[in-house]
Amino acid sequence: MAEHTTSSGRPSKALRRYLVPLALAQFICSFAGSNMNVMINDISADLDTSVQGVQVAITVFLLVMAALMIPGGKLTDKYGRMRCFRAGLTIYGIGALLSAVSPGLGVLILGNSILEGVGTALLIPPVYILATLLFTEVTSRARAFGAISAMGGVGGAAGPLIGGLITWAISWRAAFVFQALVIAVIVWLSRDLRDPLPPNPDRPFDVRGAVLSATGLTALVMGILAADDSTVLMVGLLIVGAVLLAGFVLSNRAKERSGEEPLLSTAVFGSRTANLGLVTQGVQWLMLLGTSFVVATYLQVVRGYDAIETGLIFTAATAGLLASSLAAERLARRRSQRTLVVAGFVLTITGVGVLLALVIGSPSVWAFAPGLLVIGLGLGLMLTPSVNVVQSSFGESLQGEISGLSRSVSNLGSTLGTAIAGTVLVAGLTATPDRAYGLAMAVLAAAGLIGLLAALRLPRTPAP
Structure with missing residues (x-):
């Protein structure tokens, strides 16, 4: 499928139409990773479980994505990008509907954690591979990655807000119906999308x-x-x-x-730039999902806020991420990708520090807004450059593997954020909630420093 661009380097209207379902798919999968954070009290009461039980459901969803993303990327070469994409959408939709009617935690884990996780692992690698294959011109490809990555970041940041609104207005179960409806829209929008490369059924699978x-x-x-x-x-x-x-x-x-x-060629680790980019990706998502879980849990369990109040507090993070994502393309023309990633980590770590300084000891709900805003600004600034650094480091022959590895690292970061920071928080939530909150946020700040060190080692001008 040939690409057509305008004189400004923008892809044609027809090609931009193909980008919409790809970006929307990344949005809904990222949304699923964070929207349950504001439903902890509602789900716990409805399904007669605990905060730790809901944490397990959230973490297992992220874990299934991370564990199966590399095999999912490899399957795209064997069975085709669009076949895996549509199979993933189908499995995800079934999981969302099953979660909506779940009578207990076990069925919720089956629907949300297992089926939605498997569906995501099948549909996300094709999103990035198709973007690479369809958008062959450097500028338009960067814009495509920017749109997809930004939608992923917005999905993760806005998940608590949208999930809180739906839970408050209807029920936590309706949030899963919302996911199923978005999946149906993606299926409709992608009906004319074709695979630029034929599948290779004879390709072995490890x-x-x-x-x-x-x-x-x-x-x-x-x-x-x-x-x-x-x-x-x-x-x-x-x-x-x-x-x-x-x-x-x-x-x-x-x-x-x-x-x-x-399953994974050692060639994907042959680029020092890509390896550093993968580290920054993993840490970014660790901080995004870790902050979302820690703050949302603290607000509901310690401060006693309901789903809508918790979701509204996250508006600051969503606004910050949207603002910096929209400015990312203009900034990319003036600054190197390394500079944007470094600046993003500095802002995000600063935001965590602000959350620590203003929240502990303060009863005001507004104490959360400045820190979440700065975190959103930092994450929105660096999500796109990190993806572009990694994905553009390899040619078409390795796109299936690097896409799977890239998404696996990002989702592993999300998993570790929820698992590590969440475990630190939950362990002391009853006895010393403020101390547990402080320790959990300190863990996220330490992870941010690791990401910053990796970003500082990126070349100022990435290798082609």
Whole structure:
């Protein structure tokens, strides 16, 4: 499918029409990762579960996405981008409807955490691969990545607000119906979208690698979640996870030495710039989803706010992210991608510091707004440059693998944000809530410093 651009470098109207369902798909998947944060009290009461039970449901959803994103990216080469995209939409829609009618936590985990997670892992890699293949001109591709990444960031930041409004006006169950309706809209909008490259049914799929990577990541995250229950179980799961992931790496290398195709080619780690970009991506989403869970849980469990009040407080983060995302294209013409990512981390870490300084000891709800606004500004500034750095570091032959790896790292960051910061918060929520909140936010700030160090090592002018 040939690309047509205008004299300004903008893609044609027809091609922009294809971008809408791709960006909307990223929006709804990011929305699903954060909108449940404002429903904690409602879901806990309705399904007779605890805050920790809802945290597990949220974390497992993010974990399933992270664990299956690399296999999902690889399947696009074998079965085709559009076939995987539509299969993912179907599975996601079924999961959303099942979640809407769930009678207990188990069914909610099946619908939201498992089915929506699997659906996301199938549909998100094609989003970025199709954007790369359809938008072949450098400027228009950067704009496409910008639109998709911005919609993902807005979905994550606006999830609490939209979820809170729906929960307050109707029910938390209606938020899942809303997701199903958006999926139906995406199916309709993408009806004319075609795969630029034919699938290769004969391409091998590394089942062993997929199992090792998925179970390894699962064991690591479940070990973190077990920290509050049993130290022995936590250490055991972390060791098992590390061993399985080491086995995955060794299996990949053995397959490449024997001339076979592994699940993840070592070539995707051959670019220092892309590796640093992946670190910044993971930390960005860790901070976004970690902050969302910690602040939303603190507001509901400690301050006693309902879903709509909690969601409205997150308007500051959404506004900040929207403002910086809209300005990102203009800023990219004047500043290097490295500069934008570094500035984004500085702002985000500053925002976390403001949340710590103003919230603890203050009964005012307005104390949350300045910090969330600055965090939103920082995240919106750097989400797009990080994706562009990674995705543009490789040619078409590796787009399936790098797209899967990129999304897996981002979702793993989201998972760790909810798991680590959430576990720190939940552990002390009853006895010392302010101290637990402070420790959880400090963990997020420390992660931000790691991202900042990686961003400072990015080249000022990324390699083509």
